[in-house]
Amino acid sequence: MKLDGRIAIITGGGSGIGHEACKLFAAEGATVIVADRNAEAAKAVADEITAGGGKAFPHAVDVANEAQIEAMVAAVVAGHGRIDILVNNAGYGIAGTVVSTSEADWDALMAVNVKGVYLGCKHVIPVMERNGGGAIVSTASAAANIGIHDRAAYVASKGAVAALTRAMAIDHVDAGIRINAVAPGTIESPYFTRILSGPDGAELRRGLEERQAMERLGKPVEIAQAMLWLASDDASFCTGTVMVVDGGWTARGDRKLKKKA
Structure with missing residues (x-):
């Protein structure tokens, strides 16, 4: 029980990597706040977690909205007394170069991926x-290390997450965070x-697989396991780290796909 008794907020917890992280953290003893813009998800x-014997509470929140974030944090503190872990996982991607990406799409993506x-x-x-410390884990991307075609805003946003992670680690290390x-x-x-559900899905999948x-x-649970390690005491000497979990994509370098994905 690596997280026994800890209170964890996981954003983007309603699907994908966030879903797996919520389940894994709860299985390791954490009380999980499943934070997602989609209240039903x-x-x-x-x-699902409570049915399996874990502790979890849903919270609908738009991570780009400061009032909603502030209200969520206040609610968690009021209900549980503390916050030990924050996983900033909410995010999304869009296709486009800097020329083809609209200002509105750029701003919307940055609001979630970076401002969030x-x-x-x-x-x-x-x-x-006030609690004497904690652990924060954010979701960056291997794409920020090498760049990929037709994903300018996404790559920029994830590069910002990586840089912000390092800056915050130095700023708050003395607080035990x-x-x-x-x-x-x-x-x-x-x-x-x-x-991949489209008519060119099989070809696109082959291209995506080949660049790893x-x-x-990768499987969402494989990323959730890395998040768990970073959030747990097993990573007690680890801060300011951006852990690459990419099936060897960075080591190999990007291969331009025949069709955009």
Whole structure:
């Protein structure tokens, strides 16, 4: 029980990596706040955990909205007395170069992927300081290390998450707060499921698999396991780290897909 008795907020907890992280953290003894913009998805995950004997509570929140983040943090503190772990996992991707990406799409993506991390940490860190410490894990991306075509806004946002992780780790190390990130490769997520359901899905999948050295897509639980390690005391000497979990994609380098994915 690596997280026994700890209170954990996991954003984007209603699906994909966040869903698996919620289940895994609860299985390791944490009380999990399943935070997601989709209230029904958050409740479904929380219900799944409680049905299995774990402790979980849903909370609908838009991570780009400071008032909602502030209210969520206040509610968690009021209900549980503390916050020990924050996983900033909410995020999404869009296709486009800097030329083809609209300003509105750029701003919307940055609001969730980058501002969401900033706001979560802004309001949770003071709580952790009062508690005597804590652990924060954010979701970056292996794509930020090498760049990929036709994903300018997404790559920029995840590069910002990695840089912000390192900056915050230095700022708050004396408060006993460890701040790290996971940089996944291409994962079997609802986002890619939608993309791969089209007529060119099989070809796109082959291309995505081939750019990983292991020649397969990652599983959400494999990223959740990395998050668990970083959030637990097993990673007690780890802060400011961006852990790459990408099936060898970074080592191999990007292969331009024949069709955009």
